[in-house]
Every structure is written in structure tokens, then in C-alpha cells.
Amino acid sequence: MITASHNPPADNGVKLIDPLGEMLESSWEAYGTALANAESDQAVYDYYTQLEQKFNVNKDVVPQVIYGSDTRESSPALVQALKDALDAVGVKSQGFGAVTTPQLHYVVRCLNTQGTDDAYGEPTLEGYYQKISTAFNQLMANKLNGSVTVDCANGVGGPKLRELKKYLNGSIDITITNDDTETFSKLNSESGADYVKTGQRLPPSVSAQPLARYASLDGDADRIVYYYVDKNSVFHLLDGDKIATLAASFIGDLIHQSGITDFSIGVVQTAYANGSSTAYIEKLGLPTVCTPTGVKHLHHAALAYDCGVYFEANGHGTVLFSPTALKRIFAHEPKNPAQDTTLTHLKNITELINQTVGDALSDLLLVEVILAHKEWTPDLWDACYTDLPNKLEKAEVADRNIYKTTDAERKLTHPVGLQEQIDALVGKYDQARSFVRPSGTENVVRVYAEAATKSEADELAQKVKALLS
Template identity: 55%
Template structure:
């Protein structure tokens, strides 16, 4: 039986900072990197325990803070199929991270083991990796102490993207089974997704060069390895913002979050009409595309645009394949642009549902669909084929060459996507394959629908916990009567829509608004923000722009 006897000894090397509270949220733990040493040690303990609770299946640990500033870092656990950690274990993460003494750490471990009825004689298996942040090696060493304290069979994958670690975990746990996902190596990752891409585009016209902003993060070396593996004119790329050595460059004035938030190209990218561009974020799990139109104006193709492109292509393939009861659906959040939702419902005639903000919520909704497409507007998303869809494809009996080709393309698409998590590299190959198969430019893709003008604001408040929502975070239930005020403001503007939701990380609320014109949109956003500030405990000086 594994004992917790070594835990106190190891834990003493990694004391918890005084007067600091840690919280495990949708993105795991995330804060200033040099405050996380004790947390990483304890995550190592918990990862080992999680593996034992899953009868020795491999659990993943990723050290990253994604699109955050370089000084930040974070960590999250990956469950056996490459999915996010089961929500019921998030509270265990928070509990152990905040244990004040070494003995209390042991008490928390003991309590979890008893509550979950865990067989401590099972050898834990854990794999881990990190991104390029300078605090990564120190935090990795703390994690390794935690794993050693519980005698885990632990393997480092070094510096890789977050989605690659998710992929490795899924591959390791499905090896030698009917649902084997691939080889759990970097080479296996490039081979699986690269070859699926080439099968889809074979015989088509070759695309123009794609300029990739890699946010000066781990996506830069990894996407170059893919290009070296493929050696194909169908994957003609040039990587910019690829400096992972110089301190202070990660995500600064570049990356998917910067481009999406600022509606402009990143540093190091001069846009030329007719050329094609995309941006990853710091750990390469988000992607957005963009281009300059004939007037030189910046045009963004965000997660909503990716979702509609993918849904259109899947709908057409499913129609051609002529398989009974095989359906495509789309999952969005309240942040999805209203015109994208209208396009999916009214033009594509596909079912769409709203989920709460956060990848795990979209993922769970997509699992309920035959073929579920989910993308957050920020560019994080993927496609899921549920077991029913896989069975229908396996049992399909095509009657024509066109049906056979469509079925094969659906299989190739499934091989092309990382079903465990949103993956900028895999999603880039997906978008590229669809555009090549359709023979579309970015402008042709963009022309499907026009986004409504939108605005996202932050209102600092005294207590975000008083804000309660329903209807996938689109409607306030508390504070009382505030939703009535929002409704009355929305009613003043054609195509108006606005919602208020509490931040998950700070005492602030987010106000989203959209309307038919930029002027109306901004007036609506600043009016709702003003109402929130005045009626729900705005903190500090009232911003001048609030109406």
C-alpha cells in the first residue's frame, strides 16, 4: 500500500506562501508564476491520487498560463481521455493547494482517498509537460517532487503545446484498444494530423502562403516541426513572432487573444491584401484568422467564423453521404456574435445550443450531438463525433461514388481534429483543408455573413458574487430588477442584445453588447455598464465613458 509517509518530508521543501489563497477554475490554477511552487508540488500529489482513483490510468499535468503575461504561470490536470479534470475534483485541487501545514496536506490526501474509496496499492501513472515560460523549470521540479512523494510512474514530455499533452494522455490510455487514438509521441502527433490533412487536400489546387503569428510561444517550434514532417506545398507557412528565448516577449502585442481583443494585426505582421494570416495563443490552444480587404482594412475571422465554416462543410458532407439520422450541431456561448447564430439557424438550418462560458461546458453539450462543433469566439474549439456517429459511419453502405467519397472525407476529418481539446495546430489544418477543398480565399469565407458590431466591457464591483445568471449566462437573476433595466436598454436599439456576467477571476463583471450599428452598440454597452456601476456596487471612480 502506498503510504503518505514521504509527503511531509517533501512538502517541507515547498511551503505555501503566507496570506495567499489559490483557486482551481476552468483554466486550472493561474497566477504569478513564482507563487505557485507549493501548488505544483501538491498538484503532483493529487495527479497521482487521481490516477489511482482511475485504476492506474494515465493522468496529465500541463504547466502553462496560456495567453496570460509571461510572469504568470499555471497548472491544470488532464483526465484519461484527454479531457478536462472532472469537475467534482476541482474542489480537491483548491482544498489541497490551500492546506496551511505539511500535516494538513496529508490530512487532505487521506480524506480524499477515503471519500473516493481509492486503492492506494495501485501504481500511479502521470505524464507532464510545460510551455516556454521562464518559471516553468522551477515549477516542474516542484511537480516532480510531488509525484516522487507518492512513487508515481512519471514521464516528462518536455516543452510542448497544451493540446499535445492532451493528445498524449488520450493515446496512452487507449493504446491496444479498439479506440486507439494514435502514437503517444510528438512524431505520432504530426503523423496522425498531417497525413489526415494530406488525404483531404490531395489533388486540389495549392494554397498561397499562410503567415502564422505564434505569440512568441511554444506553438512556434511545434508548427515548424509539423512543416518539416509534411514537406508539402499544401502546407506553405511562414512563422512570425517565434522568439521563445528572449525574456518578456511571450504574448506581448501578439497572439490570438491580442488580435481578437484589439481587432488589429499583431506586432511583426504587416498585412497585404490577398495574403493570409492567423495567430495562435501562448500555449497554442486558440487560433484566429485575419486578412486585409481590398481597402486595406483589417478583417477578423474568429471562433464564430471558424465554427460556421466547419459546420457548413460538415453539413454538406453529411448531406452527400446520405446516412440516416446523422446530424451536425453547433454549440456556442453568449459571447457568440448574433449574426453567426442567425446564420447557423436560418441559413445552414442546423441546431445550435448555448452553453455557459468555459470549454468544459461547451464540450459536454457537444458530446450530446452526433457531430458537435464547438468554438468559443476567442478561437478555442474542436469537433466531437459521438459513438452513435462513429457507428453510423462504420455501418454506412454507400450507393454511389459521391456517397463513398463523402463518408471517407468524414473519416479523414475525424482523424484531422483533436477531439480531446481545442488545438490551434489541428484547427489550423482543419481550416486550411476546408478552404483548399472549397477553393476559397479568406474573403470568400468571410462573406458568408457580416458580424454585428459588438463591445465587451469590464465593470469593477465591490462583490461579484451578488451577480447570478441563468439561461447560459444570458439573463441575470440577481441583483433584483437589474435584468429589467438591461432589457429596457436593449429594446431601444435595432438588433440589440446585451448581457452581464460575473468574472471568474476578479471582482468585476463583464458587459457584452451588440447592435445593428457601431454607434448603437457602443451606446448600449456603455449604458448597461453605467447601470451596473450605479445599481450594483461599482467600485472606485465612475468611468467617464459610462452612460
């Protein structure tokens, strides 16, 4: 997938999808890095030959690669370069044009599970729309929940959400904004999930009405955050933590009410998860686990449960059901009409969710279903727990690589002595915590701080940031 996600329009990059349609397992990154940094064409060939031998690759099998891109100005040239390379080495390939990253993940899984007991669906964009819309329309039968306005970051999510709307049979009123994909400079500019989450503010193009629902996608539509303004016009963010707790509690209720027992549900978070969300999940009686930042880490941790819910605070996440859990759900015999209805809802939830990766379009529909079933307005959702005030800062440093972390990135091991200084600052504030970690995408270090009040969180973040200068 050729995309730079939530990055500025001038950037571009590549996301690699494994054969199950999931994030590429991190151990493969070293091989990709070595190939990318090879000093010559011959070095590329030699290293690839080593990998071919190491993994005992069958050279008689013709590999197949599918690819897509977002709507950046540089994407067509990169797509052409990729196609030329694939053609040169005799690989069977198929381009899907401009697609969301999660749609390409979906198609990969469908292609590689065709004809098996784990067949995931029709490996086309039409199949994607049909699968999630059918489940959504059944879940929304006889349900009304008003409208939602979706900011598409002027990225590929805009045209794809418009296409998806055609399949929803009017079961929800979706207003689409920031969907200009022709003006390249507008991508992720003063719009999108990262803009809203980082600044904790409305996109300038959105004139919010009190208690109406709003959501923002990112440039390749693999993350989503919700938000609203209250009756006093105060902005409230409903981020990935809020989505995770909403999904976990709703699915937990469906499991219980359908009569299924001995079923494990777990929530996977990162260090950025608000402390109040973790406390709320534990109050629900659900286990939580913290992993390093990055969806690849959360995804693999979620596989340990019958149902694993994972979301980063930035809105990137999904829900996974294990193959065994899915078999149990679809084989379960309800004992009464109420259980039968609940079980039908549960089955449709498993079809609505794109389990390959975080999917803003699928997650949007999931949230809308849950709010409709609970008959909740955004303020009622928000009232489940109150986030501790927090602040996220970036610090430019000479070399981000000198910052080494442990404990799921919540503690520093290097530079030596810096963690003790951070701990000393944290101890001066109520309900406080702070951590420092190197960015995975920029030559900066990120500073996160939480405290009992906004002024304390802001002050703590600035003081920790000052330690880095």
C-alpha cells in the first residue's frame, strides 16, 4: 500500500501487508531495511538470493502481489515504479487504484482464504462494501440515531465513504466533509483524525452543533476519532480509548446475553491510553495489557483472547475474534427468543468489523450501531469515564536513537539518569504520569504527560520536555 497515512501531502511511503491481510510481523522489517539500503543492484540481488535460500522459497511458484495507493500527488509515479519492478521479475500483480489501506488488507485476506474454512469474503471492493453494509443494515433495522458528520481529511476515505453510503439503504444519515482529493495540498491539512486528536479541537471547516456527532478519518482511512461540543460549546474528544471501551463493553454484553460462557475478552492499549480508560476497563472486569506503540504490537497481543479489542488513543484499532471463538458463536444454540436476537446481533458484529486491521469506515459503522442500540447521545458515551487532562508534545533532538525504552515504552533506560529526573517531576503532581519515547516516523522525541488538572498536565509536559534540551 503506497501511502504516508496522516503525514503531510509531500510525504509518501509504503505499508506492507502479510498474507493474512494483517500488519507485517516486525521481524520482517530488518530484511526490508537491508534491501532498501543495499548499495547496488547486485547487492539487492545477492541479498534477495540469501533470503530465498534461508526461507527455502519455491522458485517454481509464481508470486502474486496486489497494490493500491492513497490520493497523494506522488502516488501515481510510485505505483508505476512498483508495477515496472513487478513486471521485470515476472510477478503476477493486480492494481486496485486509489483505495483505503484497510480495503487492501481486506482483499489480501480474502484472496488467501478462498476455498478454505476461514474464507473471509469476496476479494473485491464490491465484496468489501457488500459484507460490512449487509451486517450494518441488519443491525440498524428499526433503529434511529440521527446523523453523523464525517471529516475525511481530504483523503481517499472521502470517495470511498461516498461509495459505501450507496449500500446503506438510508439506514443512517452521513454528512461528508473535507473530501477534496483534487487539491493535493489539502490532504491532512487542518483536518483529519491526527489534527483533531493532537490539537483537541474542531477542524476549522466544521461548525459543530451542540450534542451532534462528528468523526474524523486520517489520510488513508485507517484511524478515526469522534468528538462533539456540549451545550456550552465546549469541545469533547472521543478518541481510540473511548471507542475501545465502548466496543468491549457492548460485545461483552452480547456474549453474556446470548448465553455463551467461558469466553475471554481483553483490551490491548499503549502507554498513550488515558489512565482513566484503563481504570474503567478494569472496573468492567476485563483484563488489559499494555504494548509498545504501533498497531503491529497491539494486533498480535489481541490474538491471545477469544475477542481482543485494541485501539491506540489516536483512533487506530479494531476488534479480533479468534477462529475458535467464531466457530463457537456461529454454532451456539440459543435457549430462548431473547438469546436468539442477541446472537444474531453478535454474528452481524463479527461481519461488520474488518478484523484484518484498523478500518475507519468499519469502525465508524460499529460505533454508530452501538450508540443506536444503547440509544446514547455522545455526552452519555463520554460520561462513562472522565479522561485525566493530558498533553502530548514533540521535542526536536540531535539524535532520537539515543533514547531507549522499556516497560512498553513507559520507562527510559537511556540516556542513563533521565528517567529518575522524570520520576522526580511526576512525583510533584497529583494523579500524574509522564513518559518519553522516540518517534517511529520523525526525528523527534514525544513527551506525554497526565495530571489531575489541565494546567498541571501542561506544566509537567513542558518541564519534562525541558529535560531533553
